[in-house]
Amino acid sequence: MNSILKPTNKIHDYSAQLAALQAGVFGDPFSFLGAHKVSDTEYEVRVYLPSAKHVSLVGKNHKSVFKRYVNSDLFLIRVNKDDLPIPYKLDVAYADQTVLKDDVYRFGSNLSDSVLYLFNEGTLEHAYRHLGAHFVSHENVSGVRFAVWAPNAQSVSVIGEFNCWQRTEHFMRKHPASGIWELFIPALNAGQIYKYSVVDSYGNVKDRADPFAFKMQQAPGTASVIQPLTVRKKPSSKQLNNRAKRNEVDAPISIYEVQLGSWKRRAEEGNRFLTYRELADDLLPYVKDLGFTHLQLMPVSEYPFDGSWGYQPVGLFSPTSRFGSYDDFIYFVERCEDENLGLLIDWVPGHFPSDPHGLHKFDGTHLYEHADVRQGFHPDWNTYIYNYDRPEVKSFLLANAMYWLSEFNLDGLRVDAVASMLYLDYSRNDGEWIANKHGGRENLGAIACIQDVNSRCYGHNPNIMMVAEESTAWPGVTNSVNNNGLGFGFKWNMGWMNDSLNYVSRDPIHRRYHHHEMTFSMAYAYSENYILPLSHDEVVHGKGALLSKMPGDDWQQFATLRAYYGFMYAHPGKKLLFMGSELAPRSEWDHNQGLDWQLLDSAAHSGIQATVKLLNHVYKKECALHECDNSPAGFQWIDGDNAEQSIFSFARYGHSKDDLIVVISHFTPQVFHQYKIGVPLRGVYEVILNTDDENLHGSGVKAVAAKQQLIESTSTAAHGFDNSIVLTIPPLATVYLKRITG
Structure with a gap:
């Protein structure tokens, strides 16, 4: 094609620019590449195209061939300013094909x-x-x-x-x-x-x-x-109302924690993972049938190493492709919403791994992490700690939290390892950490970052749950930021978990000496909005499965676990169980395998599953068990001091004092007949749960002999109350009695 565009005959010395281009080190490419005015009447267009054989400049009606600069991959052409086609394209001939494309260096910035x-x-x-x-x-x-x-x-x-x-x-x-x-x-x-x-x-x-x-x-x-930011369908007004109800502080919140890669596997297909879509069809109905209100996923941000379970993520904005595509994950999220099942995911802002393609020394400097290992390296996990003092790092983490909540409309985030963020001396010896500007151990940058994330997330996404895994007595974790708190909605009660597991792990004959391990949690039960967690952390790293922690023979182990679950569901605080807890496996969780579903062929194991299902049903139905979790008005000891018999008895109330449930948990294998217990209100009480029930694979000792499981109080004083009831205390069991008439 004839053209008015002519290759330049004026050879400038571009040897420095060419050397930089060839070396792959060019800090300001737009200053040289693209179209540049070289005189009052001319532009020079410069393109660098490795492996190109020929390059032509193509306008609406013009085409002209570039000249190669000194046998390099730099091509030049001079154009009269009035004849430069805007926009122009490049016709590039390679050895095996010819490509018509835009010159990337003709475009201005697209960032404001x-x-x-x-x-x-x-x-x-x-x-x-x-x-x-x-x-x-x-x-x-x-x-x-x-x-x-x-x-x-x-x-x-x-x-x-x-x-x-x-x-x-x-x-x-x-x-x-x-x-x-x-x-x-x-x-x-x-x-x-x-x-x-x-x-x-x-x-x-x-x-x-x-x-x-x-x-x-x-x-x-x-x-x-390259993945488009797919927009999921927005929840309907009904779904948003459902979310608001299920995430309220006085709602029944029962969470099933899941590691997606090991809930089930397709053994017949090489032990492969289930996909997000298969999980939506299989996991969600199962969780709903068991009566859980929420599903919590261990981290789904992309991670290189399966054995990290997602807690060492490299792609914080990438839903892992182990289980399918981006759109498949959106399908899973939307199905949770359709099922009125709250969805939380684990979020890991406390550290990141050292993988060479990740964030560590991203631009050759300690960009995302502190340079000093006393601030920037985590000795427990051999990972790097974010520099929370750096504003750009705060933007990165803030945006990531907002991304999961705003783009996927999740119910909330469970924030991992908050304590490791709060304390500069976390898991460090003297001399291994640097004090803050006031000489203290508090990580002021992390505190400000957490507060900002919570404030903005709640501000833009009402009715969510921001949950802290915080293992210390840091004050005000669930206080509002305006009230000098961290701004979380809920906090895991690690103290209750540690104390109660220690107690039930002891031989029944010794439990009388450790009674306080089950009662001490009430000394601080209202200091935060608590969730009682029996998470994956309690069944790994040599800790053994929950069932294996229980002493005694098979009967005692299963009975104690049922009684313990009953105590947990009656204790103030929302509930969380790790997947498989309802199956009572004898071995630790193994992320390389699915759960052992064959356990349900055993009546003892299926009895644990039935117990969890019944507890979830009763917990959701009975307002007294959840409405006043965070108020002293919702709990009253009847007898918290019966260490000799290892019996704990207390009352739970709803917003109305007439809404009353009496709870008795007993942790020895004995049976106590004609046991008198005071009750706060006179009336008829119905046994609505007995973990020793034969239907739960218990021994079948009934708390009340009457067929209807009803018992009426008498005006005999006991435990400081004017009224009492007399019943049988089953062995290793928890019993709930609901007041049904006055």
């Missing part, structure tokens, strides 16, 4: 100054909508905008299968004030894999996964995947 400012300020709540890889229409062209924070890098390139992983083709533009690098590349497709090739200040090159990627390869692959 306000976005850059807020990111650097630490308040960019939806940073994931700006950083990472996003399909956009830019200057009337469709493509993908890449953006990554690497302020101390000399040069950053986008590399991927679309450019044969050459870091010399797609150098990124740096926004110097913010440290963000950006590039718009037209005509890319979903599913293509990519990384950032980062050249640090010393010239070292590291290929990094995208911290904001919505999808990542599974191990052993380490690349990011």
Whole structure:
């Protein structure tokens, strides 16, 4: 084709630029590549295209061939300013194909100054909508905008299968004030894999996964995947109302904790994982049938090592592809909403692993983590600790929390290892940590970060649950930020868990000497909004399964576990059980295998499952067991001092004092007949639960002889009350009696 465009005959000395291009280190590519005015009347267009044989400039009606610069992959052409076609395209001939494409260096920036400012300020709540890889229409062209924070890098390139992983083709533009690098590349497709090739200040090159990627390869692959930000359907007004009800502080909240890769496996298909869609069809009806109100997933952010169970994530914004696609995960989330089943996920803002494609020394410096190992390295897990004092790190973590809540409309986040974030000396000896500016051990940056995350998450997503796994006596974990609290909605009661497990693990003959381990929790029961957790942490690392913790023969072990669950469901605080707790396995949880569902062929094991199902039903139905969890008005000891017989008796109340349930938990294998117990109110009481019931594989000792399981109080005083009842106390059992008439 004839053209008015002519290759340049004026050879400038571009040897320095060429050397930088060839070395893959070009910090300001837009200053050189693309169309540049070289005189009052001319532009020079410069493109660097490795492996290209010929390159032509194509306008609406024009085409002209570039000239190769000194036998390199740099091509040049001079154009009269009035004849430069805008927009122009490049016709690039390679050895095996010819491609018509846009010059990436003709496009302006696609990031606003306000976005850059807020990111650097630490308040960019939806940073994931700006950083990472996003399909956009830019200057009337469709493509993908890449953006990554690497302020101390000399040069950053986008590399991927679309450019044969050459870091010399797609150098990124740096926004110097913010440290963000950006590039718009037209005509890319979903599913293509990519990384950032980062050249640090010393010239070292590291290929990094995208911290904001919505999808990542599974191990052993380490690349990011171009994935559109799929918008899930918004919950209906009815579903939002259901969420508000199920997450209230006075609601019955019973959580089933799951590690998706080991709930069930397809043994007949090579022991493969179930997919998100299979889990939606299998897991959700099972959890609903057992009566749980919420499902909590151990971390689903992409992680390289199966054995970390997700607690060492590399792709914080990527739902793991182990179980299917991004859209498959959305299907799972939406099915939970359809089933009125609350969905929480574990969130891990306390540390990150050392995988070479991850965040550690991302741009050659300690960018996301503290440089000093006394602040930036976690000795327990050999991981790195976020630098919470850095505003951009706060934007990253804030945006990640907002992403899961806003984009997937989850019920909430269970925040892992909060104590490790709060204390500078966490798991450290003297001399191994650095005090804060006041000389204290509190991590002021982490505290501010947690408070900001909770405030903003609750502010934008009402009726959610932000749950802290916080194992110390830090004050005000569930107080509002305005009241100097951390701003969580709930906190795991690790004290109750440790004390009560210690108690039931003891031989019944010794329990009388440790009675306080079951009663001490009431001394602080109202200091926070508590969840009582029997989580995965209690059945791994040599701790044994819950059943194996119980002493005695088979009968005693199963009876004690049923009684313990009964005590747990009656104790103030919401409930959490790890998957399999309802099956009572004898061995520890193994993430490489599905649960042992054949246990249900045993009446003893199926009796535990039936107990959990019954407890969930009673717990949800009876307001007295959940409405006043966080108020002294909801609990009253009847006899908390009967250590000799290892019997605990107390009353639970709903908002109405007439809504009353009497609870008796007994932890010896003896049977006590004609046992008198005071009751706060006169009336007829009905046995609504007895964990020694034959239907639960108990020994069948009835608390009340009457067939209707009803007993009427008498005006005989006992335990400081004017009225009492006389009943039989079954062995190793918990009994609930509901007052049904006055």
